[in-house]
Amino acid sequence: MADGPPSRDGLRLWAMVAAHAADRGGRVSVADACAVAASAARVSGAGLTMMTRTDSGRVVCVTDDVSARVEELQVTLGEGPCVDAYASRAPVLTSDLRGQQALRRWPAFAPAAKEAGAAAVFAFPLQMGAVRLGVMDLYHREPRSLGSGELRDALVLADTATMLLLGGETGSDDFLGDASSGLLSEREGYRAEIDQAMGMVSVQLGVNVDVAFLRLRAYAYAEDRSLTDVCRDVVARRLRFAADSDAEARGDDGRAPGVGE
Amino acid sequence: MDSERLSTTFVELADTLVADFDVLDFLHLLATRCTQLLDVSAAGVLLADPAGHLRVMAASSEQVRLLELFQLQNDQGPCLDCYHTGRPVHVTDLAAVEARWPRFTTQAREHGYGAVMALPMRLRDDVIGAMNLFSSAPGLDDADIQVAQALADVATIGILQHRAQHQSDTVVTQLQTALNSRVLIEQAKGVVAERLRMTMDEAFTALRAHARGNHRHLSELAQAVVTGTEDVTALSERLPRRGSSD
Numbered sequence: 154m155a156d157g158p159p160s161r162d163g164l165r166l167w168a169m170v171a172a173h174a175a176d177r178g179g180r181v182s183v184a185d186a187c188a189v190a191a192s193a194a195r196v197s198g199a200g201l202t203m204m205t206r207t208d209s210g211r212v213v214c215v216t217d218d219v220s221a222r223v224e225e226l227q228v229t230l231g232e233g234p235c236v237d238a239y240a241s242r243a244p245v246l247t248s249d250l251r252g253q254q255a256l257r258r259w260p261a262f263a264p265a266a267k268e269a270g271a272a273a274v275f276a277f278p279l280q281m282g283a284v285r286l287g288v289m290d291l292y293h294r295e296p297r298s299l300g301s302g303e304l305r306d307a308l309v310l311a312d313t314a315t316m317l318l319l320g321g322e323t324g325s326d327d328f329l330g331d332a333s334s335g336l337l338s339e340r341e342g343y344r345a346e347i348d349q350a351m352g353m354v355s356v357q358l359g360v361n362v363d364v365a366f367l368r369l370r371a372y373a374y375a376e377d378r379s380l381t382d383v384c385r386d387v388v389a390r391r392l393r394f395a396a397d398s399d400a401e402a403r404g405d406d407g408r409a410p411g412v413g414e
Numbered sequence: 415m416d417s418e419r420l421s422t423t424f425v426e427l428a429d430t431l432v433a434d435f436d437v438l439d440f441l442h443l444l445a446t447r448c449t450q451l452l453d454v455s456a457a458g459v460l461l462a463d464p465a466g467h468l469r470v471m472a473a474s475s476e477q478v479r480l481l482e483l484f485q486l487q488n489d490q491g492p493c494l495d496c497y498h499t500g501r502p503v504h505v506t507d508l509a510a511v512e513a514r515w516p517r518f519t520t521q522a523r524e525h526g527y528g529a530v531m532a533l534p535m536r537l538r539d540d541v542i543g544a545m546n547l548f549s550s551a552p553g554l555d556d557a558d559i560q561v562a563q564a565l566a567d568v569a570t571i572g573i574l575q576h577r578a579q580h581q582s583d584t585v586v587t588q589l590q591t592a593l594n595s596r597v598l599i600e601q602a603k604g605v606v607a608e609r610l611r612m613t614m615d616e617a618f619t620a621l622r623a624h625a626r627g628n629h630r631h632l633s634e635l636a637q638a639v640v641t642g643t644e645d646v647t648a649l650s651e652r653l654p655r656r657g658s659s660d
Contacts, residue, residue, distance in 0.1 A: 163465030163466065163467065166465075242591065242594065243587060243590075243591045244587045244590065244591075246584075246587070280594055281594070281597055282594065282597035282598035282599075282600070282601040282640065283598055283601055283602075283636075283637055283640035283641055301584065301586055304464075304584060304586050304587070305464040305465075305586055306464075308464035308586065308587070308590050309464050309465045312464075312465070344469070344597075345470065345479070345483065345600045348597050348600030348601045348604065349600050349601070349603055349604035349607070349614060350604060351601050351604060352600070352601040352602060352603060352604020352605040352606075352607070352608065352640060353604040353605070353607060353608040354604075355601075355604070355605060355640075356604075356605055356608040356609050357608060361641075361642075362601050362640055388604075388614070
């Protein structure tokens, strides 16, 4: 391996996020993920904007004045790496906003961001399959590109921010804080079952998959079970969510379960 | 091994790489072809995410996907060793390696497998993932292993090629995009399985058949299914019988 045992990377970064929150004296939030992303990727700052397909975006956190301006410009102008990353569902890495390419692509944003003090912008979509929440932007004062380790760290932290945003809307934050790293690692093993259960529950409840995810998490929390366990029950058709109540346990309906036979 | 079939497969894979293609569909095709060309009963392709965790990207069946997940969950098995060392791991008799991977060998043998071959997917100095082939003992012969490694290399080339087509900046971002498509497809499988009362395997087959039949990308179709812009009932129409070639 070129860069050592990589499975430690996630844990190292999650520990940094938790430490950052502890220093602040608060619960782990996307602001911590942003701050750690900026320092891990060794850039000047970071910001996060939540977006939907219809509205232009809402700035959730920024690490300094320049990143505040970078986020605000994209929301106001409706163009920039952040907007493109959201639309294309892929990271948009711009090492030099002064280049012709950047100017052609973002005629309003590129000069304005440069004026504000950002010479390079790296935008990472916050997504989980069909769920799209927004974008995390890193900026740097000087033109530069990200090294592969820095890029990897930024991607891990964008995933972390995604999980925090998804969890943060359940209204009960008890299981966020310290548990967030647990949730993240839990997703690694049987994560396909979580994704499949999101799809199934979205049909059962007639809601979007992100709402289905929140219901699954809320149920797991209320029942004091792991999210993975609950999702495996859904996939095996041992558990069904009904639109009028939280969930109802249901026996085998005589049909072979989707997995495990 | 059937050499004509082998060359046909490489031509087919090369053809796919020329056109605009869906990387997950490609990896799935590769896993399926492995089981047809080589003396193996199941195949899986795993890639590492940015945090360094392996994720199952394609599997020739739901059963083997679960077996791969089992390796990941328990942090043990030939696939992980292959990924961490960057070298092929060939187990010709699972019964003989119980001490090394007790949980994995038990599971694999319960599923009827006697041998495993794990091949690294290498990109210069980096190992981006691994391809696993499950069979009955004593597993693959040397000629089969050469072909298997060639197929693993083709999988790596496919990922690189996809990145070039989509002008993705780096392999890391390309992999991340592919991983998200994988999540998307699992969500779509859930929607289809629930709505059409199918197993996950059947849901995947239906999604794939519908994408192929309508010349659409699997990820794009999955997106439409999950966001509700696709008429899911149309997916039940083109279903091939179970056990068809892919």
